[in-house]
Amino acid sequence: MKRISRSGSFDGLFFAAPAILGLFLFVAVPFGIAIVLSFTNLRMGSPLETRFVGWEQYLRVLGDEAFRRALFNNAVFALVVVPVQTALALGLALLLNRQLRGRVIFRTLFFMPVVFPMALVAVVWKLLLAPGSEGLVNGLLESLTLGAWTPRDFLRDPWLALPSIMVMSIWQGVGFQMVIMLAGRQGVPEQLYEAASVEGAGPWRQFLHVTLPQMKNTIFFVVVVTTILAFRLFDQVDILTKGGPRLATTTVMYETVRTTFAEARVARAAAMTVIFFLIVVVLAFLQRKLLREEREVS
């Protein structure tokens, strides 16, 4: 910050102005409104006057089983998807960085799901995950296990629904992270690997002592982005499960959208987003703190 002010804060502010204005108008102002609305009883379209109801909405939301389950599901989803997807993206990036026959084809194939809209992917996966042996996934598992697999209704099984959504999300999202990782890997100077191999380091030690430390910032970036996407989980749930079976896949975003648009309870939804915002802020703060410290070590 100090350096910026020395070299002329006006220029900086001038060039940042459109972005700041956008952030202010489309993030800060609506959120400020949401905070105030969360203390009212505003319902969309209601001709009754809006009144302040104090903490009522918060008490109701926190007492709501669906909301608590949604928070839990979001947490589970993030805890599983963030590490798995990051590791997978890194692995794919390293594989596809080698001199491989048909490398471009593989890169394209892995990146392709990212290009498709999530809604489309979700509809296709709904068919893939169809119950009974007509479902492709069930059929595949059946023939792979020589008939030992009994077909399951993945999206209506309380234990399989969320994992099914996780698998699909990872499949859809990993290509994007892979491309970032690939760029990060290509930014690592080749001399470092040459030096390492001269000193007798095998592939594993090269990975540990050259690739990982050099790619640290890229990996952190990917972790942060994946975490944000994990908390935004909505499309897949809306199309595949509608939050079911029995809340097993509901998420905060899904509950919020349903509360707003299906039930028109705007104030309640506002309270939900405020709670969610606070949680995400704390998480982002923690992540940032960790990241900062790591950077200082290097």
Next chain:
Amino acid sequence: MKAFVPVRETNRTFLVGRLLLPAGAGLLFLLSACGQPERLAYDDEGRKRVEIWVHSGQVGERETIREQVEAFNEGQDAIRVTKTMIPEGDYNARVQAAALSGDLPDLLEFDGPFLYNYVWQGHLMPIDDLLSEEVRRDLLQSILEQGTYDGELYAVGVFDSGLGLYADRRGLEAVGARVPSGVDDAWSVEEFEAILAELFEASGGDPNLDLKVNYTGEWYCYAFSPILQSAGADLIDRETYATAEGVLNGPDAVRAMTHLQSWFQYGYVHPNIDDAAFVGREAVLSWSGHWDYDRYANALGEDLLVLPLPDFGEGSRTGQGSWTWGITRHAHHPEAAMRFLEFLLEPGEVLRMTEANGAVPARRAAIEQSGGFAEDGPLRLFVEQLETSAVPRPRTPAYPVITSVFESGFQDIRDGAEVKEVLDRMVRVIDQDIEDNRGYPRR
């Protein structure tokens, strides 16, 4: 803006009323202004513009309304109708969002039971003075009943609905099931379940019952609240419209929904992901509405039977009401919108639509001309049901909440939740909504 004047309101109402809502509205206006130009009252050639929103139903319905709009536009020079198709899954959500941003069309098609809520919210205008007496006299009573709230007519439909149990004659004959001849000798729920069990055995454990669980939205309340009524329960206390307590969670309701749950638990219900369970002859029974008749008749021909829903004790009950047309308060030219609506209500046009979707024509003149609904016609049952066993959905502004909670409750029951607990939770949500809206006072 006026200069600063001391305000008498309390700070709270001031904050909400004078600052926050305009700020929010301003923001929404800004957002909507970015996206699309303001609705115009006239087109380039000076014709009155009438925007309509239509639900995107079956292929035949979509085609028909497209042709009707074209025919109307070509048939006269004063009015230009433009239509927008909206998917039916979350139709109400779209209407709510459009109402908030002032984007409602002039003429709005919507699912009948939402009428009371839209009127309460002030989106619709009464059409008593716009609709000609000649058309009104010829409309089915059920259409007028659905369209009336607080003594005023707000909407009329081109057709009413028929809900029943389609059956594959071959499948039923294979297990020797009795074929009911009308509403009065519908299968009792015990008989129905015995048939399901036999079908299940005959097919070697494959599901035979299609409940259209691939649908989302209004379907669940429309199609399965009749089993509550058939068991002597209901969605809400229709005397007061003030509570669902004891009605939706009483012993009769629990009994009906427990029957329903058992069909899932025994594995009778076909997931029907591609909506082809019945036409593919995997399911023998399909719990569905008039809109499937055409498709089913094409696939099964002479083997298609149209039967009443099973009787849960108080006689077979079924749903009624369907998509209906209302003129919004945003309409630039209400009389032009009505001219198009009356065009849709001409007996020939009504028939054109009902031949495409199999629904019961809203006009008596059209019913008499139609083959399917005549005496001995294959769809006679739907007319008979409208006269005897059809139950309208609750006429209350709380209906959107009722149907939303019914849909999620249905899913929970399907997934094996304790029936009584689910119904209790549904009652709590409905009662809370009514309380939050101070009993939906009428103006």
